[in-house]
Amino acid sequence: MSEIYDIGYRHYDxxxxxxxxxxxxxxxxxxxxxxxxxRPARSKIMPFSLAAIMMFPVVVSIATMAMIQQRxxxxxxxxxxxxxxxxxxxxxxxxxxxxxxxxHRVLPLYLSRPVxxxxxxxxxxxxxxxxxxxxxxxxxxxxxxxxxxxxxxxPPPTGEYLGAVTxxxxxxxxxxxxxxxxxALTPRRGLGVASVITVYLLSTGAAPMIYAALYESxxxxxxxWGWLINPFWLVDAAQVWLFGSTAHIPDGAYPGGPxxxxxxxxxxxxxxxxxxxxxRKAASQ
Amino acid sequence: MHILAIEGLTKRFPTVxxxxxLTVTVGPGVTGLVGANGAGKSTLIKILLGLxxxxxxxxxxxxxxxxxxxxxxRRLVGYMPEHECLxxxxxxxxxxxxxARMSGLPxxxxxxxxxxxxxxxxxxxxxxxxxGGYSTGMKQRVKLAQAIVHDPKLIFLDEPTNxxxxxxxxxxxxxxxxxxxxxxxxxxxxxxxLGELERVCDHVIVIDSGRLLRSSAITEFTQAxxxxxxxxxxxxDALAGRLAELGQTVTPHxxxxxxxxxxxxxxxxxxxxxxxxxxxxIRLEQGRNRIEDVFRGEAAHV
Ligand SMILES: Nc1ncnc2c1ncn2[C@@H]1O[C@H](COP(=O)(O)OP(=O)(O)O)[C@@H](O)[C@H]1O
Ligand SMILES: [Mg+2]
Numbered sequence: 234m235s236e237i238y239d240i241g242y243r244h245y246d247x248x249x250x251x252x253x254x255x256x257x258x259x260x261x262x263x264x265x266x267x268x269x270x271x272r273p274a275r276s277k278i279m280p281f282s283l284a285a286i287m288m289f290p291v292v293v294s295i296a297t298m299a300m301i302q303q304r305x306x307x308x309x310x311x312x313x314x315x316x317x318x319x320x321x322x323x324x325x326x327x328x329x330x331x332x333x334x335x336x337h338r339v340l341p342l343y344l345s346r347p348v349x350x351x352x353x354x355x356x357x358x359x360x361x362x363x364x365x366x367x368x369x370x371x372x373x374x375x376x377x378x379x380x381x382x383x384x385x386x387x388p389p390p391t392g393e394y395l396g397a398v399t400x401x402x403x404x405x406x407x408x409x410x411x412x413x414x415x416x417a418l419t420p421r422r423g424l425g426v427a428s429v430i431t432v433y434l435l436s437t438g439a440a441p442m443i444y445a446a447l448y449e450s451x452x453x454x455x456x457x458w459g460w461l462i463n464p465f466w467l468v469d470a471a472q473v474w475l476f477g478s479t480a481h482i483p484d485g486a487y488p489g490g491p492x493x494x495x496x497x498x499x500x501x502x503x504x505x506x507x508x509x510x511x512x513r514k515a516a517s518q
Numbered sequence: 519m520h521i522l523a524i525e526g527l528t529k530r531f532p533t534v535x536x537x538x539x540l541t542v543t544v545g546p547g548v549t550g551l552v553g554a555n556g557a558g559k560s561t562l563i564k565i566l567l568g569l570x571x572x573x574x575x576x577x578x579x580x581x582x583x584x585x586x587x588x589x590x591x592r593r594l595v596g597y598m599p600e601h602e603c604l605x606x607x608x609x610x611x612x613x614x615x616x617x618a619r620m621s622g623l624p625x626x627x628x629x630x631x632x633x634x635x636x637x638x639x640x641x642x643x644x645x646x647x648x649x650g651g652y653s654t655g656m657k658q659r660v661k662l663a664q665a666i667v668h669d670p671k672l673i674f675l676d677e678p679t680n681x682x683x684x685x686x687x688x689x690x691x692x693x694x695x696x697x698x699x700x701x702x703x704x705x706x707x708x709x710x711x712l713g714e715l716e717r718v719c720d721h722v723i724v725i726d727s728g729r730l731l732r733s734s735a736i737t738e739f740t741q742a743x744x745x746x747x748x749x750x751x752x753x754x755d756a757l758a759g760r761l762a763e764l765g766q767t768v769t770p771h772x773x774x775x776x777x778x779x780x781x782x783x784x785x786x787x788x789x790x791x792x793x794x795x796x797x798x799x800i801r802l803e804q805g806r807n808r809i810e811d812v813f814r815g816e817a818a819h820v
Contacts, residue, residue: 242638242701245631245669249593249622258619271612337605342664345567345597346620347589517570 256352263360267326283322291372295379308397309478316465320433327412328425336420361409369401396476404468410504417511436463457488527575536561538728548698550715550722551708558728559708563674596665600676606650610660621668635663655686675707744779749801760791
């Protein structure tokens with residue numbers, strides 16, 4: 234022990250990488266954290282089971298295409314159909330990205346290094362966004378590859394697939410910013426999970442109720458806006474306008490025009506502002 | 519070159535002025551920053567790291583402007599916060615490797631450096647276990663390790679002995695001394711206890727309510743502390759007067775008198791004065807040679 238202890242101090246004169254390396258390293262570290270990689274086995278259970286559930290419709294879809302030459306479900310509606318699973322993934326994993334550093338006051342150890350608050354928050358948002366994108370886009374891609382391999386009659390639905398993947402990216406940015414903002418407001422992990430899931434359930438429950446209430450009382454076109462309260466239907470509405478896909482709602486239609494995508498952008502901006510304010514406060518403590 | 523050059527630095531919080539026109543310079547080596555709780559020590563460090571905006575004044579760290587070049591400064595310095603700042607569910611190795619990478623070290627270099635510094639701070643096998651199970655002493659060592667993992671030129675250690683038992687305190691102080699000497703890293707270390715820093719510091723800065731009380735080499739402090747403490751049952755004032763007449767430097771300190779030692783004649787003077795005035799001598803104590811005592815003496819004048 235003592236002879237090991239006595240090895241002299243060595244200075245470091247190797248390379249010191251720039252900030253894009255640092256931010257990339259932080260992003261990758263956080264992304265690995267979302268999937269529990271490098272963590273104990275129990276941290277992997279939740280993200281990987283949810284990712285596995287996301288593959289069920291893909292398996293069913295490829296099987297039916299191969300056996301009865303029919304498509305069940307479409308690419309554009311995949312995120313809406315699977316929304317509960319995506320929401321649970323967000324609720325369970327968003328707190329692991331932001332809560333520990335806030336709760337245990339680790340932030341000063343980052344901010345006393347070349348990392349800035351903006352880079353720190355940016356890396357966290359990027360990690361959660363990539364995780365959610367993978368969760369949705371990987372099954373879509375597997376389904377599309379299966380579609381091509383089965384060689385269904387008619388041209389492959391390439392346009393619809395690309396539209397769905399693009400909207401998966403938009404959905405991932407929206408969910409990660411809002412989810413992380415909610416999780417960052419409650420440094421206790423359990424509360425973070427609860428707050429994200431509560432907001433999701435409220436929005437999902439409220440959307441058809443608002444729609445029905447307005448529709449019944451004669452405000453038929455106003456009722457359409459009710460659907461936009463749920464983030465998955467909001468992004469679906471944007472997809473309808475951008476890519477001409479069909480609406481995946483139980484009843485009625487979305488309001489047309491650019492309004493849904495503008496609401497998405499406004500929500501992302503608002504969530505980023507909340508995150509930035511939250512971290513600026515944490516940094517000055 | 520000065521390691522730190524601070525000029526007229528003022529920091530006002532809504533209700534308190536944490537730093538009040540502080541002007542001081544710091545050279546290489548180990549420097550102690552001493553002051554009571556709330557004196558402004560942590561605030562000063564956070565400002566030097568660019569973590570807090572200032573109200574007025576200027577500061578340079580390693581010749582770089584603390585307000586416009588704080589990104590460069592943070593490349594060259596290390597920081598050990600005073601509060602707990604470690605996530606409990608990762609191991610010391612994982613954390614220190616990760617933080618080395620956050621300082622810009624490539625992956626392999628980060629691993630090597632982390633293993634090196636964890637060994638230097640004395641964390642052996644336990645470094646692979648989650649930090650949550652560590653003792654306070656081990657946690658303080660991890661905090662110190664992350665502060666030096668990127669081989670900084672200067673480190674800010676905020677109350678590193680906080681919460682440690684006497685033995686842990688001793689080991690931490692020895693480690694700090696080694697970092698300042700063998701490792702060749704300049705150190706600014708804070709404490710609210712004056713006495714504990716004298717062993718490890720080359721220089722001590724004393725602040726109070728954000729104002730500079732004193733900044734001097736440790737040798738000046740200890741030289742100035744050649745005093746004896748005299749306590750009499752009654753007539754301390756008369757004794758002080760008589761000693762002054764005899765050419766001694768006397769500072770009243772509560773019921774006691776602190777007398778500066780000029781040589782053997784000081785002891786003679788105390789003996790003669792008490793005998794002449796027929797006073798009852800309760801205590802005659804040799805100066806304890808502690809910077810604490812100097813500080814008390816100085817504080818009495820402030
Ligand atoms: N973020 C803050 N907001 C308001 N007041 C603060 C803040 N941080 C420190 N202070 C005040 O500034 C003064 C100096 O604090 P600090 O630098 O922590 O002292 P020290 O580290 O010497 O104990 C104290 O009166 C403290 O209450
Ligand atoms: Mg302090």
